[in-house]
Amino acid sequence: MGQKVEREPAFESISVAEFFYRNRQMAGFGNSTQAVYSTVRELVENSLDSCEEALRSPLVDITISSLDPEVCHVSVSDNGLGVPVEYAPEAFTRVLYGSKYRQRQKRGAFGLGVTMAVLYGQVTTDLPVVVHTQTEEDGGTEFTLLIDVKNNAPVVKATRRLRRGSAGTTVSLSIKGDTKRARERIIEYLRLTSVSTPYARISLSINGEKESFGGVSQELPRNPIETKPHPRSADLELLRRLSSDAMSRGLREWLVDSFQKVGEKTAARLLEFISLDSRQPVSSLTREQLTVLAGGLRKFDDFEGPDPRSLNPVGKGQFLLGVQSTFSTTATQYAARVPSEWDGHAFIVEAVLATGDDFPCSDLPTVFRFANRVPLLYDASEDVLTRALRKVNWSRYSLRSSPPAAIFVNLSSTRVPFKAAGKQSIDAVPSIEAEVVALYRDLGRKLRKVVNRGQRATRVSRKKKEFSKSFRLLAESSANLAECEVPEYEGMIQNLFEVDEDV
Numbered sequence: 074m075g076q077k078v079e080r081e082p083a084f085e086s087i088s089v090a091e092f093f094y095r096n097r098q099m100a101g102f103g104n105s106t107q108a109v110y111s112t113v114r115e116l117v118e119n120s121l122d123s124c125e126e127a128l129r130s131p132l133v134d135i136t137i138s139s140l141d142p143e144v145c146h147v148s149v150s151d152n153g154l155g156v157p158v159e160y161a162p163e164a165f166t167r168v169l170y171g172s173k174y175r176q177r178q179k180r181g182a183f184g185l186g187v188t189m190a191v192l193y194g195q196v197t198t199d200l201p202v203v204v205h206t207q208t209e210e211d212g213g214t215e216f217t218l219l220i221d222v223k224n225n226a227p228v229v230k231a232t233r234r235l236r237r238g239s240a241g242t243t244v245s246l247s248i249k250g251d252t253k254r255a256r257e258r259i260i261e262y263l264r265l266t267s268v269s270t271p272y273a274r275i276s277l278s279i280n281g282e283k284e285s286f287g288g289v290s291q292e293l294p295r296n297p298i299e300t301k302p303h304p305r306s307a308d309l310e311l312l313r314r315l316s317s318d319a320m321s322r323g324l325r326e327w328l329v330d331s332f333q334k335v336g337e338k339t340a341a342r343l344l345e346f347i348s349l350d351s352r353q354p355v356s357s358l359t360r361e362q363l364t365v366l367a368g369g370l371r372k373f374d375d376f377e378g379p380d381p382r383s384l385n386p387v388g389k390g391q392f393l394l395g396v397q398s399t400f401s402t403t404a405t406q407y408a409a410r411v412p413s414e415w416d417g418h419a420f421i422v423e424a425v426l427a428t429g430d431d432f433p434c435s436d437l438p439t440v441f442r443f444a445n446r447v448p449l450l451y452d453a454s455e456d457v458l459t460r461a462l463r464k465v466n467w468s469r470y471s472l473r474s475s476p477p478a479a480i481f482v483n484l485s486s487t488r489v490p491f492k493a494a495g496k497q498s499i500d501a502v503p504s505i506e507a508e509v510v511a512l513y514r515d516l517g518r519k520l521r522k523v524v525n526r527g528q529r530a531t532r533v534s535r536k537k538k539e540f541s542k543s544f545r546l547l548a549e550s551s552a553n554l555a556e557c558e559v560p561e562y563e564g565m566i567q568n569l570f571e572v573d574e575d576v
């Protein structure tokens with residue numbers, strides 16, 4: 074009789090937290106330099122989102138100190154809304170925490186950022202995160218938290234009541250990371266952040282060395298409005314989630330309530346288009362019917378585009394100010410496209426083209442990429458904002474005759490199609506690429522105008538010099554012949570060229 078062999082199960086399920094730790098390079102924590110940079114970036118993103126939501130000028134303090142050559146301590150403090158006590162443990166330790174039915178532009182995308190930093194810190198140093206937070210309503214609490222990685226749940230090690238000077242949040246954690254090597258990236262990131270967010274005052278201290286950024290504007294952006302999802306953005310998963318909350322409501326009423334741009338009439342037309350009964354209770358929809366509905370929402374071409382008021386672009390005044398206060402420029406031009414959409418998500422692209430000796434000389438302008446105002450520093454080559462640059466024939470726009478040029482380009486969207494969870498590079502979605510190419514061409518035309526104007530001015534000034542020389546000779550010899558004083562002729566030349574100079 075053969076012996077029965079007990080086998081280890083070949084498969085195991087892993088929690089979402091474990092998944093992200095195992096695939097940490099996807100989330101921007103692939104090596105010890107990137108880990109420090111990504112930690113700072115995620116914490117700063119949350120701080121700025123929170124201050125803007127509170128409609129306060131952001132004051133963000135970052136302190137980074139090396140505990141030993143391999144481990145550093147990062148602390149980021151803000152004057153934002155704070156996190157209500159009952160949500161704080163979940164917000165900082167549960168991966169993919171948050172309800173995202175409603176949409177409006179913000180920097181955070183999927184509830185992964187800060188938790189990924191906390192997770193990375195915990196796994197590499199075995200130390201907890203300390204969160205000190207206070208809202209306008211409560212007196213302030215300090216949490217010491219760990220993540221239960223297997224169950225993707227918080228472990229609250231300690232809490233204590235502790236007042237802060239004012240509402241806001243301080244997050245402090247330790248991670249294995251190379252501060253020295255990350256330093257330059259962090260400074261570049263903050264410098265570019267002050268281009269897109271000139272009203273934020275950010276201070277940085279790395280091992281005692283201090284630097285500050287931004288704070289050049291008092292003007293805060295308005296808060297974008299929250300919208301329901303657009304029907305074209307609904308996939309089967311979203312439909313399932315929305316329909317499971319719908320109880321016994323009729324299909325038409327539920328569609329009107331769940332989506333933007335769907336009124337009674339549009340809903341009726343859509344349901345006729347896919348042959349579903351308006352009054353059918355949502356709870357009785359079969360899987361096949363949900364699939365038909367998902368397909369219908371994509372094919373039906375009678376929806377208006379998504380509401381652009383959920384977007385929050387930088388805007389002409391702030392973007393120009395941001396660039397001019399951060400770089401030394403000889404000329405700056407702003408351009409923006411009208412709002413558009415990709416798969417039901419609203420987006421808008423805007424950019425500043427700047428010239429000046431701060432930028433490298435090249436056949437193409439140097440591109441500084443931003444998504445929802447966040448500077449993107451890694452994985453540039455395949456990003457749609459870089460790809461679009463190669464699709465424009467820059468030789469048509471007098472680039473060679475201009476001082477070195479750079480483009481600061483920002484994509485604002487309720488959903489940015491990042492290539493990976495690290496949010497470093499934007500996918501080449503055709504409608505976005507077309508808008509960015511058109512935006513670059515608009516800027517190219519503006520550049521050509523500036524260069525032509527400059528060339529014309531140089532020509533005029535050369536002509537003026539030559540005229541002046543001939544006039545002087547003429548005036549001197551005539552005065553000699555007539556035996557009188559040399560007449561005043563500079564004013565005459567000035568008059569002669571005044572019209573031309575204004576062109």
Ligand SMILES: Nc1ncnc2c1ncn2[C@@H]1O[C@H](COP(=O)(O)OP(=O)(O)O)[C@@H](O)[C@H]1O
Pocket residue numbers: 115119120123151153154155156164165170171180181182183184185186187188189242
């Ligand atoms: N500094 C902060 N101030 C206020 N709320 C914060 C702060 N940091 C994190 N949060 C809350 O924690 C949530 C989770 O943050 P995060 O994991 O970075 O995800 P995301 O930014 O993608 O929403 C945020 O959506 C926010 O509600």
Ligand SMILES: [Mg+2]
Pocket residue numbers: 115118119180181182185186187
């Ligand atoms: Mg975040």
